[in-house]
Amino acid sequence: xxxxxxxxxxxxxxxxxxxxxxxxxxxxxxxxxxxxxxxxxxxxxxxxxxxxxxxxxxxxxxxxxxxxxxxxxxxxxxxxxxxxxxxxxxxxxxxxxxxxxxxxxxxxxxxxxxxxxxxxxxxxxxxxxxxxxxxxxxx
Amino acid sequence: xxxxxxxxxxxxxxxxxxxxxxxxxxxxxxxxxxxxxxxxxxxxxxxxxxxxxxxxxxxxxxxxxxxxxxxxxxxxxxxxxxxxxxxxxxxxxxxxxxxxxxxxxxxxxxxxxxxxxxxxxxxxxxxxxxxxxxxxxxx
DNA sequence: TCAAATACTTGAATCATTCCGGTTTAGTGC
DNA sequence: GCACTAAACCGGAATGATTCAAGTATTTGA
Numbered sequence: 001x002x003x004x005x006x007x008x009x010x011x012x013x014x015x016x017x018x019x020x021x022x023x024x025x026x027x028x029x030x031x032x033x034x035x036x037x038x039x040x041x042x043x044x045x046x047x048x049x050x051x052x053x054x055x056x057x058x059x060x061x062x063x064x065x066x067x068x069x070x071x072x073x074x075x076x077x078x079x080x081x082x083x084x085x086x087x088x089x090x091x092x093x094x095x096x097x098x099x100x101x102x103x104x105x106x107x108x109x110x111x112x113x114x115x116x117x118x119x120x121x122x123x124x125x126x127x128x129x130x131x132x133x134x135x136x137x138x139x
Numbered sequence: 140x141x142x143x144x145x146x147x148x149x150x151x152x153x154x155x156x157x158x159x160x161x162x163x164x165x166x167x168x169x170x171x172x173x174x175x176x177x178x179x180x181x182x183x184x185x186x187x188x189x190x191x192x193x194x195x196x197x198x199x200x201x202x203x204x205x206x207x208x209x210x211x212x213x214x215x216x217x218x219x220x221x222x223x224x225x226x227x228x229x230x231x232x233x234x235x236x237x238x239x240x241x242x243x244x245x246x247x248x249x250x251x252x253x254x255x256x257x258x259x260x261x262x263x264x265x266x267x268x269x270x271x272x273x274x275x276x277x278x
Numbered sequence: 279t280c281a282a283a284t285a286c287t288t289g290a291a292t293c294a295t296t297c298c299g300g301t302t303t304a305g306t307g308c
Numbered sequence: 309g310c311a312c313t314a315a316a317c318c319g320g321a322a323t324g325a326t327t328c329a330a331g332t333a334t335t336t337g338a
Contacts, residue, residue: 013284013335033325051286053326058285069210071262074325088256097254115236116270117227123210123264131255152304152315172294190317192295197316213294 003064010062018055020044022079025065030076030087030096068096070125084122090130092137099126142203149201157194159183161218164204169215169226169235207235209264223261229269231276238265 003022007014017040024039025031031039037052056077059065063082069075070089076096088097129137142161146153156179163178164170170178176191195216198204202221208214209228215235227236268276 015285015335017286048287050288050327054285067210071206071208071214075210088254088258090256097256099252099254113238114265114267115227115238116273117229117236117265117267118273119227119265119267121266123262123266125262126253126256126258127260127262128253128256128258134255134257154304154316156317187318189296189319193316 006064007062010059010064012058012062015055016044017047017051018059020047021052021055021059022064025077026079030068030078032074032076034074036077068123068125070094070096086124086126088126088128088130090133091127092129092133095130095132097130145203146201149198149203151197151201154194155183156186156190157198159186160191160194160198161203164216165218169207169217171213171215173213175216207262207264209233209235225263225265227265227267227269229272230266231268231272234269234271236269 003019004014006022007018012018020040020043021036023043024036028035028039033049033052033056036056037047037049040047040052056065056067060067060077065077065079066081067075067077068087070087073089073094078098080098086099088099089095142158143153145161146157151157159179159182160175162182163175167174167178172188172191172195175195176186176188179186179191195204195206199206199216204216204218205220206214206216207226209226212228212233217237219237225238227238228234
């Protein structure tokens with residue numbers, strides 16, 4: 001499905017900025033807001049940072065984008081939604097890499113005990129050092 | 140083991156402020172920095188917020204405290220370290236509740252594929268609505 | 279085509295956290 | 309017990325991602 005339709009389906013208006021955000025995020029690799037902003041401007045010219053914040057929120061609320069926020073780092077966005085995959089985060093360079101979920105389909109949504117909570121999402125972040133930084137260190 | 144010994148073992152000096160921080164965090168429930176600060180002052184009088192930040196970092200580095208940082212919320216601390224348990228976080232009130240790990244002993248440390256990362260920690264956060272907020276909502 | 283709702287703009291505010299330079303204190307060796 | 313040094317602590321200022329606010333522009337569907 002096209003971004004345009006996805007936007008409409010989520011009850012959002014279609015604007016050049018939003019389409020550019022979707023493209024930018026899709027082609028990028030877990031970009032932060034600033035990187036998205038740069039990408040959007042490269043595509044469609046002047047767009048304010050606040051508009052990017054606004055739209056990212058709207059797109060996230062509408063389920064078109066997933067937002068991840070590793071401790072101590074600004075928020076990052078990706079287009080892979082709905083499959084509840086997980087993330088590897090490099091402690092040194094901050095790079096984020098997707099990992100599939102171990103436990104099947106709509107997985108990892110069930111804690112051992114839910115303590116009465118109504119759970120709707122699980123965030124799993126593996127912290128470590130990425131291959132590049134490892135070889136960097138070895139030098 | 141006493142906090143005093145734990146501090147020394149981590150190569151940290153023993154101060155009234157630090158002991159009070161340990162106590163406060165132990166008796167509290169995933170407190171944020173401000174709450175720790177209030178608790179410490181109740182116990183030992185004037186201590187600066189910066190000292191609390193400093194000490195919490197030192198204690199975290201020394202492995203005496205675990206730090207959790209759910210997206211969009213200030214950092215919180217707990218004394219339960221080393222067992223890699225997980226957390227339920229309430230979307231409405233921000234409350235944090237411990238959950239044991241599903242997968243045994245030193246668990247959840249192995250992603251399906253590590254993509255070449257050297258993984259040393261896993262953060263698992265289940266997002267939902269806590270019992271209190273649920274009954275609040277039902278009203 | 280027009281009105282209403284939504285999106286975008288600029289500019290300022292917020293707030294947790296960090297940085298800095300100076301002062302005090304705990305711990306060690308005498 | 310005393311002095312010395314490194315670690316802790318202090319107040320104050322800076323940072324930086326994010327949000328708020330109020331006005332202007334654009335999309336949409338009637």
